[in-house]
Amino acid sequence: MILLRFTVRNHKSLRDEVTVDLTRTSLRTLQPRDGNWTAATYRTCGIFGGNATGKSALLDAMVYAFSAIRDSSTSWQASRTMQRAPFRLDPASREKASTYVLEFVLDGRRHEYGFEVDARGVAREWLRDVPSSRWRMRLERDRDDRVLRPSTQVTDRELVLSRALHFPQSPLHDVARRLVDEFDVVLVKDSYREARLSMIADMLASGAIDVDDLQALLRIADIGVTAVRIEEQDLPQAFRAALAQFHRSLRAADSPADAVEVEPDAEDELDSDDQLDDPVLEQVVRRLLFTHAGADEDCPPFSIQDESDGTVAWLAIAVPALETLRRGGLLVVDELDASLHPHLMDLLLGAFEDQTINEHGAQIIFSSHESYVLSPLSTTALDPEQVWFTDKNADGVTELTSLAEFHRHRDANVAKRYLTGRYGGTPRLAPSLLSALVTSET
Template structure:
């Protein structure tokens, strides 16, 4: 479970901002989970709302970057590669300063605090603390220019891994690459249990849907597709293959590039997807590209959603409302909110500018599940609805639209008048 996330000096985020999944109120009717060895509970869903360009997606991007650094920095980033962080660029001083990321989470029943500080060249700091018995225990602390300080509880080849460390790789990433058994559960939380759905990985998410359907006969995926009332009866996938001689040549070339043997059978030029629709007593198959954008979006989300619900993972979705009707978006939130459909305590973190989700009876977002973003002097501020006194959730949408909580766009009527003058000339 994800408990808290903090970020500073990344994209439009200048000063440190926090997103917390710790429940501020008691909720007996949604799928909250107890945080081990604390009095706290964690929420099953968090929604970030705000106008366009307020930084909603940058909060998601920051979390995705932190995940990527853990998973990829040691094995996939080359020694001289720059660290692909994006500092705040509207302040010349801040742009040259490092970025900072912190994540508090629970993996295999143990609460952890992990974080790092980096510029575009190297990691300045990195730390990991565990709370196996409720009290903080240091696993390691790394600071640029000094040896890593290890806690007494961290065993294994600690020093050997430190010698293999590069300035542009994280110790946690290097430890996992070298099979450090004690740190693998922490690494696996990032690699396997923190899922991020953005437009750029729609293809891999579609492949996840395919894998569930073909390898596991996951009827829950088909049920989810049919539940959306998109007219989908079934889905069929097929790989587009090259001619054998062309596949062999391409496999040889890729083997040299990747440094490992690639079989011609692994070469695919893409995937054909056909969606079956039942009209009366007849079936019709349509290629994926002829389906509505809503159907395509739902199909690419179906696999990750079912996997997250089945394994209790954290699913982070950028622009949940993009190409989805707000009723369908609210039903997706409901899957994570309801204890019946979320028995394993999965979490959904999403951003949206669909204000109707705030007042939708299906999503049933509580006040501590609602966060807002807005710009102040060009920098993103992220704040919870609990900063305001709200008697009930029923009128949150109306108050939000009226500007009661901020985080709404400002429309300059003088500019509209100027446009009218220009177009009438």
């Protein structure tokens, strides 16, 4: 998958429609004349802005769109209402539908997939492609006009493409599968990082990645780790049974009011011999252990809790980046600069920009406060069309602007101009308030 554009309206602070465009200005037709989509698109895209200006909201909208394709026909059905996050600062937006549109390329063919959701569920959904020289409609759904082509049995709160993902016989299955399989996201939250590191341990155990890959990534970052291994421990049966009961209780609490209650099978009875089929309950706890340079023979290996935030951040980002570069697809990273040295950011982005490394045309979209990659010191030369700024207006609405929209000299110091507020996206500080707080008497 190659992402061309992403458009969203009415998601969190994104009240008005905004579009992130990864196409080069040379693409003026539905498809490149030479058929080379990689040359017609950018591999990297940076979203810059101050705190609470909407950088994360924009990436969250992307994650929501892909999550809806993956989960709206399965886990989302347990909720009583449609999962959505409209702009909340005015009543009109809370009632309006939210819109998400993905324009992308699969196997050299251009596609556009979009959907609209409101409190009732899916209001519109469509998929079209360009098999030759013009658009062809493959999926059309409109609640108001009662249109659903091709005819598909879906609930009000699930996407047709999500249903197709779980039915290999569907003519839309391959599109759905590719979108889900070729998208990954890295979040800055501690809970996400812990889950990602647990996933890395499972990947090592299954052979999806090997120890040499992990050790090479750590050497690249010059962290001082010389060896990595995994430790495995079985969960006691009684503890797994208790977890099973807890998860069943959660599912029962979230089930729709009209859900049909199903009696458990005999093997599901909660006793010390409980056999768990639920994939979220791992029967083995795995953890990463690290050996550091300079450690003597009696020094025990470090657990991930002993490692620095920088080590944790690098592993949580570098492993999915490596996977994306190896297979192609799209990686979204929120706050790429969190706990990472600017040179590591440069290294990572440079790998996506380098055609000799990025042979499959993988793409990365990231948010950051760090202006280093915009400065002359950076080895990653981003075109103005690859740089976007978020800012909020007086109504609390996020506005998105490309650097290409600003007039500037080609030798201008973009980082300096960004930090001085020439492009917006910088916080409006009030140092006098801080001074007053420090000096105020209680």
